[in-house]
Amino acid sequence: MKVIETKQYQELSQLASNYISDKIKKKPNLTLGLATGGTPKKTYELLIEDHKNNGTSYNSVTTFNLDEYIGLDPENANSYHHYMNQTFFNHIDINRKNIFIPNGLALKMEQECREYEEKIKFQGGIDLQLLGIGANGHIGFNEPGTPFLSTTHVIELAPSTREANARFFDSIHDVPTHAITMGIASIIASKEILLLVSGEDKNAALKRLLTEEEPTEDFPASILKKHPHVTIIADKKALKGIGVMH
Numbered sequence: 669m670k671v672i673e674t675k676q677y678q679e680l681s682q683l684a685s686n687y688i689s690d691k692i693k694k695k696p697n698l699t700l701g702l703a704t705g706g707t708p709k710k711t712y713e714l715l716i717e718d719h720k721n722n723g724t725s726y727n728s729v730t731t732f733n734l735d736e737y738i739g740l741d742p743e744n745a746n747s748y749h750h751y752m753n754q755t756f757f758n759h760i761d762i763n764r765k766n767i768f769i770p771n772g773l774a775l776k777m778e779q780e781c782r783e784y785e786e787k788i789k790f791q792g793g794i795d796l797q798l799l800g801i802g803a804n805g806h807i808g809f810n811e812p813g814t815p816f817l818s819t820t821h822v823i824e825l826a827p828s829t830r831e832a833n834a835r836f837f838d839s840i841h842d843v844p845t846h847a848i849t850m851g852i853a854s855i856i857a858s859k860e861i862l863l864l865v866s867g868e869d870k871n872a873a874l875k876r877l878l879t880e881e882e883p884t885e886d887f888p889a890s891i892l893k894k895h896p897h898v899t900i901i902a903d904k905k906a907l908k909g910i911g912v913m914h
């Protein structure tokens with residue numbers, strides 16, 4: 669895993685945005701895996717700026733999002749469909765038919781999960797997966813204990829995840845209890861992974877990722893150690909007290 673340290677969140681976001689836009693310039697029909705949450709917000713903002721100022725085009729790009737809450741309508745302000753439209757898709761020239769996000773309202777969830785995997789495979793796999801990390805080490809919504817061999821599935825959210833994400837909702841009671849998420853095997857099948865880590869509340873998770881030896885299902889992000897092409901961009905606060913080789 670290659671670690672790039674930045675001074676703060678702004679610089680982290682600028683590097684991440686440059687990284688992604690360079691990939692699109694090199695491969696205009698890139699298949700991009702996307703994440704939600706607070707961490708990548710500024711990256712999306714800068715990608716939009718880059719699209720407007722430099723003309724980076726998403727016309728031939730295909731995207732697959734990691735996850736979605738179960739039971740939230742795409743119009744719900746807290747759904748990841750809504751997040752992605754507002755934060756990114758509404759501001760770039762992406763072809764709507766090339767956007768894929770798991771359907772949290774599917775009547776047949778098992779079928780939805782299976783078909784999501786098939787769509788990724790049909791597309792030839794994900795070229796670059798953008799990732800965040802939960803304070804408990806989750807990637808996507810794969811909570812501690814999720815099997816490394818998992819593909820897209822329904823998961824019960826950990827209480828700590830619901831608490832952390834309650835900041836986006838009126839009350840913790842409104843945070844869905846379940847989500848549909850790409851599995852750990854689905855994430856790890858991506859050709860390349862870009863993990864963004866910002867802030868002191870991610871320090872312990874990053875320390876565990878960078879220092880502990882063997883991957884363990886108790887700490888989902890640890891599987892990244894087995895992936896041949898992972899780049900981590902982390903700010904000083906996230907890296908505090910962690911010795912990184914430059």
Ligand SMILES: O=P(O)(O)OC[C@H]1O[C@](O)(CO)[C@@H](O)[C@@H]1O
Nearest residue numbers: 703704705706707800801802808
């Ligand atoms: O960037 P945040 O808001 O800390 O979230 C970290 C991770 O948690 C999730 O939002 C799921 O809770 C992921 O999609 C994200 O990468």
